[in-house]
Amino acid sequence: MTDTHTHNDIGNILTEALPYIQRYSGKTIVIKYGGNAMTDPKLEQGFAKDIVLLKQVGINPVIVHGGGPQIANLLKQLGKESHFIDGMRVTDTETMDVVQMVLGGLVNKQIVGMISQAGGRAIGLTGKDGNLIKAKKLNLERKAIADQPSEIIDLGHVGEIVSINTSIINVLENESFIPVIAPVGMGEDGTSYNINADIVAGQIAASLKAERLLLLTNTPGVLNKQGELLTGLNTQDISALIDDGTIQGGMLPKVSCALDAASAGTQSACIIDGRVEHAVLLELLTDQGIGTLIRQ
Structure with a gap:
């Protein structure tokens, strides 16, 4: 009896995914x-398999990764404190x-390696490769408060x-590669920037x-003041x-960049819990989804 229920559940899950696979086929996600999904071995392996599955069914994933904890650990080993x-x-x-x-080295190549082990074809990039990300120095402005004047803080x-410049991403997608991008940009004078x-x-x-x-x-x-998950949010x-x-x-900043993407042509954005196994598949290929959906 249990086996029958299990088989039915599996069949239902697969058929539930079908319309979403059809919807996203040929599209870019x-x-x-980042977060725990990058530091828990089980979650790392699950993420890599999920990405390969998406590519296998005709969806084009593009990965942008962080690496704050790894940066902090190496700085600590070098005897250098992190300041924020x-x-x-x-x-x-x-x-x-x-x-x-x-x-660009350690984290990027680890992700590429995991995807390769899962049977995918990934290419690691930084924003400096192919002039992917042109950047300039960010000047952080603090507004005047009481008797304190405004100031520009040098970070x-x-x-x-x-x-x-998306041309290199387009080339990789057309050749069935999965781009894995580190958030480092380059200025007009060749200066590197952390973004x-x-x-x-x-x-x-x-x-x-x-x-x-x-x-x-x-x-x-996004949670309300009672700790309940909110979804289907718009600008207002x-x-x-x-x-x-x-x-x-x-x-x-997460909500802000999600709104910016949605207003610039991305159909929707979703903030999801990377601590949940197969979070990417659950959000994309199930009726219920997870996380907070944001539209313009």
Whole structure:
């Protein structure tokens, strides 16, 4: 009896996925990969298999990854402290060397290797490859408060995106490769810049007019003040949630880049819990989905 129920459940799951596979076939899905999903071996292997499955059924995943914990660990080993201002890492020249080594080397190649082991064909890139991400120095402005004047804070090699050149991504997709992108950009003078991975994923999704943007986090999504998951949010909903303090802290940039992507041509964005096994498949290929769906 149990086997029959199990077989029926499996059959139902597979048939439930069919219309979503048909919907997304030939479409691009940009996935920001970070948080616990990058540090738990079981979740890492599951993520790699999910990505290969998507590609196998005709969907084009593009991965943008972070690597904050790995950067912090190497800096600590080198005897260098990490400093953050408004959630952004202060990145001097020495730190930028570590960022490039960890993101473009260690983390990027680990993800490429995992996908390859799962039977996929991945190519690792940084934003410097093929002039993928042109950037400039980010000047953080703090507004005047009481008797304190406004000021511009120097974060070093922290950058903001000037433009995205998607041609190299298009070439890789057409050749059935899976792009894996580290969020490092390059300025006009060749200077390297460390850029927030959520922002890079959102901008790439917008530039590609991707069907979906998925942001993997360490939370279930946007929660109300009672801790309940919110979904189906639009610009007006999010503005109200920011105004009443429901959305704050580290969730603000994620929601902002999701909205930006949706307003620039991406059909929808979703903030999902990377701690859930097969979170990507659950969001894309099931009726219920998981996480917070955001539309313009």
